[in-house]
Every structure is written in C-alpha cells, then in structure tokens.
Amino acid sequence: MKLHLSAPPSNLLKSNIEITGSKSESNRLLLLQALYPNISIDNLSNSDDAQVMQKGLQVENGVVDIHHAGTAMRFLTGYFASQVGKEVVLTGSKRMTERPVKILVEALRSLGADITYEKEEGYPPIKIKGKKITKNKVSLPADVSSQYISSLLLIAASLQEGLELELVGKITSIPYIKMTLALLNGVGIRTSFEGNIIKVAPKPNIGATNLVVESDWSSASYFYSIVALCEVDTEITLSAYKKDSLQGDSVLSEIYTQFGVETTFEKNTIVLRKVAHQQMTTINCELQDAPDIAQTIAVTCFGLGIGCHLTGLHTLKIKETDRLEALYVELSKLGAAISVTDNALTLRAGNVIKSDVAIDTYNDHRMAMAFAPLALRTSILINDAEVVSKSYPDFWNDLEKLQIQIKKL
Structure with a gap:
C-alpha cells in the first residue's frame, strides 16, 4: 500500500x-502471564508484535514464525528453553534470519538449555528443546541489546534457583532493563541491581494480579x-x-x-x-x-x-x-x-x-x-x-x- x-x-x-499499550511492556507481561497464569492484563498493545507474541506462547510443539518481531524472537527463546517437554523451531522473516541471536543462545546454553541452529551459526531459525534449568549464574556483555538481558530476567523467577546475571563492561539500554525489573517487582518478584550484577529470586507461584499497560x-x-x-x-x-x-x-x-x-x-x-x-x-x-x-x-x-x-x-x-x-x-x-x-x-x-x-x-x-x-x-x-x-x-x-x-x- x-x-x-x-x-x-x-x-x-x-x-x-x-x-x-506499550509493545515493550505488553510483550514482557505476556511472557510473565504464560509463566504465572493468575496475572491478568489490561490495555494490551494491539500491535502485530504483541499478537505474534501471544500466538507464540500458545505453541506446545512445532514451528513458531514470529515474522519481523525481534522482541518476540528474543523473549520466546528464553521462554521455550525453560519449558520442560516443549520442542519448537523459532523462525521469522528473511530480515529476522539476519539478526544475531548468538549471545543469548550461548548464555542460555551455559545455563543448560538445549538450543541448536537450523541453518547459519548464530542466527535464526533455532531449534529449542525445553528442559529444566537448574544452574543460576550467567554473564553477558553489557553493551548488547537489552532484549537479550530481559529474555533471561523474565524467566529467572520461574527457574529453580532464580538467576544471578553479570553484565560485563559498560551497560547500555538501562531503562529497558529497569522496565523489566519494575514489572517483575510489580508481580511480587524480588530483584536487585547493584553495580553490574542483577539478581532475581525464585518465585514458583503468583496470586491473582491485575496489571494495566x-x-x-x-x-x-x-x-x-x-x-x-x-x-x-x-x-x-x-x-x-x-x-x-x-x-x-x-x-x-x-x-x-x-x-x-x-x-x-x-x-x-x-x-x-x-x-x-x-x-x-x-x-x-x-x-x-x-x-x-x-x-x-x-x-x-x-x-x-x-x-x-x-x-x-x-x-x-x-x-x-x-x-x-x-x-x-x-x-x-x-x-x-x-x-x-x-x-x-x-x-x-x-x-x-x-x-x-x-x-x-x-x-x-x-x-x-x-x-x-x-x-x-x-x-x-x-x-x-x-x-x-x-x-x-x-x-x-x-x-x-x-x-x-x-x-x-
């Protein structure tokens, strides 16, 4: 057109x-809602990206095509890696297959995730076999996209031991990291961000909570x-x-x-x-x-x-x-x-x-x-x-x- x-x-x-509603807030809360079904959300974004995120979270097995949605690619990578028994291939548009995901994949692998590349090393599509993640310490370069960092933080409280994330170097995109942490705090998840270390405490369950985007x-x-x-x-x-x-x-x-x-x-x-x-x-x-x-x-x-x-x-x-x-x-x-x-x-x-x-x-x-x-x-x-x-x-x-x-x- x-x-x-x-x-x-x-x-x-x-x-x-x-x-x-904000696409950034909506996609974070949608992932938290998938982990903690007692969360309800008002004023969700009506964007394509939010709809792709909602559909992706409903998949148990098979191909998840997120089209152009970079946020969904990063967030769903962390989500599916931590979901025992789920097996998916995350893919997207031609441009999405040119956008790097290696740093996030390596971080998740270091925690014990099972992720492999379907085509080019470091880029989607990626195959993810969900499994129980028991390790709780990981490090990332501090100057990477905040979406890599948020992908890890959003699943952190659902992990058996929570997560301690070290950011190596000068941190960029701090507002987006703080947004993620504030949303976690808003549903009762304890976090700390001191120096270059972010800690998220484990929280198996969350009571009925309504959030407005x-x-x-x-x-x-x-x-x-x-x-x-x-x-x-x-x-x-x-x-x-x-x-x-x-x-x-x-x-x-x-x-x-x-x-x-x-x-x-x-x-x-x-x-x-x-x-x-x-x-x-x-x-x-x-x-x-x-x-x-x-x-x-x-x-x-x-x-x-x-x-x-x-x-x-x-x-x-x-x-x-x-x-x-x-x-x-x-x-x-x-x-x-x-x-x-x-x-x-x-x-x-x-x-x-x-x-x-x-x-x-x-x-x-x-x-x-x-x-x-x-x-x-x-x-x-x-x-x-x-x-x-x-x-x-x-x-x-x-x-x-x-x-x-x-x-x-």
Whole structure:
C-alpha cells in the first residue's frame, strides 16, 4: 500500500488521540502471564508484535514464525528453553534470519538449555528443546541489546534457583532493563541491581494480579514531531500516560522542549502544546537509552531546517533494517545533507525539502511513522505503509483525525 500525504487545511491543530499499550511492556507481561497464569492484563498493545507474541506462547510443539518481531524472537527463546517437554523451531522473516541471536543462545546454553541452529551459526531459525534449568549464574556483555538481558530476567523467577546475571563492561539500554525489573517487582518478584550484577529470586507461584499497560511512548513520538512542525498554540492530547513512566522513550518530554513542545501531565494523559521559543540551529542528543526515537528526532530536525548530532545509536544497525543507513538514504532523497557512522548521525541545517518524494520503509514500522509528520511541510509518499501494523495499526487513522490529507495510490 502506497500513501500520498499532504498538509491539513490548517497547521494549528487541536485533537485527542488514544494510543494502545506499550509493545515493550505488553510483550514482557505476556511472557510473565504464560509463566504465572493468575496475572491478568489490561490495555494490551494491539500491535502485530504483541499478537505474534501471544500466538507464540500458545505453541506446545512445532514451528513458531514470529515474522519481523525481534522482541518476540528474543523473549520466546528464553521462554521455550525453560519449558520442560516443549520442542519448537523459532523462525521469522528473511530480515529476522539476519539478526544475531548468538549471545543469548550461548548464555542460555551455559545455563543448560538445549538450543541448536537450523541453518547459519548464530542466527535464526533455532531449534529449542525445553528442559529444566537448574544452574543460576550467567554473564553477558553489557553493551548488547537489552532484549537479550530481559529474555533471561523474565524467566529467572520461574527457574529453580532464580538467576544471578553479570553484565560485563559498560551497560547500555538501562531503562529497558529497569522496565523489566519494575514489572517483575510489580508481580511480587524480588530483584536487585547493584553495580553490574542483577539478581532475581525464585518465585514458583503468583496470586491473582491485575496489571494495566501504559500506552506506548515510542508511538507518542510521532505526535511530538507533528506538534514541533506545527504553529504555536497547536495542542494534542494523548492517552494513557503517566509521569513516572517505565519506558525510556518518555525522555521525549524533555528532548522536545528544544523544539518548543511543552508537555503537561494530567490524569492519565499528556497534553502536547507548541509554544513560542528561540529555535536552535543544531541540537545534540545522546540516545543510548532511547535509540527508537532517533528516526523521529532526525526527521523533526530536517522538517524544521535545523541540524542535529545524534549519538549512542549502535543498536540501530541490527533492528528491522539498518536504520542509520535507511535514514541516510531516505533523508538524502529529500535533499538533506546527512552523514552516519556505526553509532551516530549528523544532519546539517538546511532549507531545502523536496516534494512528492517516495519514502521506502524497509519493512520497518518506524521508518513509515517517523517520516509521516513531514506532510506538514511538504507532500510526501510512503511506500508499503501497512508496515505500521507492527507496533501501531491505527496510525494512519489517527493522522486523519488531525486532518492530515491521506490518499491511497
């Protein structure tokens, strides 16, 4: 599906948008619910990734195809490795078979798991024969994807002796690790995180517990971008959010003050307002703890004609696509002066934005959604626009609520 996007009748917007639960929180809680059936969950994400996770957890034996869902691949690897008697082959899309899983597999093997590679060493598909895991100490490089770490932490309390996890080196993605630990604590599982050592105590059973998933801050980022690109006094209300969020991407509320976006926390909502401000010529952001908002920030800067230097982006190379390279290619097509390295992106300030450029999305939901706000500055085409269903199926409908003009081609 190709969409043509153009500006709303007015760039002074007023609207209310409801966003479903965080994909990150939902998939963690779904795994905990599979281990502890007394847990009930409200406001689950309606994303493809959450649906894939739910379906995968129901499989006893056979092939589990998680498509593009990297979170499900990592989390289900740990889950099935610890489930006695279950035997599955975890596989996914072509891109998924190019995304490394070796570090997690080796960690689980060191605990006694039975995991083998079906094709290329270090990559899916993988065959898992679930067995009782009795060892309780493991180490991982500290700079790997937090999903590897969370995969181990989520199953830890269900193991006979719990788990002691040592992170070797400088830790990255700390907010996602803390999110996992907070969710464990929320269902009564004892944890500690001191220095580079994380401990999770065993807990065989959990009583009846109801949990409510906070809405997704990554999804909120696109509305921050829209407000930044709009006129002063634009106001968009998003629900349901909280000030003490577990999600690392909640740093948006601080970062976007540089673009004149003011965030007000009200009961279960955030109100985004565009206020008068002194526009900067360049912004600098260290995004090691929130790499998923890098695409949104880069496109916001381009739309405003300002430069940016974004660092801490090394994990973007192994996402749904190589997001740094994808940003370089697509922003260049629009007229940007941009350069990327293995962990950074630099955009020079400029006033040129080409119109009616077709943006390729690379099977990456965030490419489609990050570029969509540019419709406020130029007409733009989005190829394979249906890819947004991975995390935010209602995205295009919600943009139409803002009167952004969307036409199927």
